[in-house]
Amino acid sequence: MATEGYCVKCKAKRMMTGEKEVSMNGKGGVKRRAMTGTCPKCGTKMFRIMGKAK
Numbered sequence: 001m002a003t004e005g006y007c008v009k010c011k012a013k014r015m016m017t018g019e020k021e022v023s024m025n026g027k028g029g030v031k032r033r034a035m036t037g038t039c040p041k042c043g044t045k046m047f048r049i050m051g052k053a054k
Contacts, residue, residue: 005046007039014039016046024049 005016016037026032033050 003035003037003048005037005048007044007046009042009044010039014041
């Protein structure tokens with residue numbers, strides 16, 4: 001599954017490599033789903049925040 005994310009270092013949207021779904025803490029202690037991976041060009045860690053966890 002290829003997921004697009006924003007690389008802060010490259011300042012561009014790119015497809016993440018090695019992505020996996022993680023759970024992050026949102027406002028009010030609500031769990032948020034997110035995808036994390038690495039930028040194929042520079043190797044920086046990338047995130048994409050998804051909808052709320054059910």
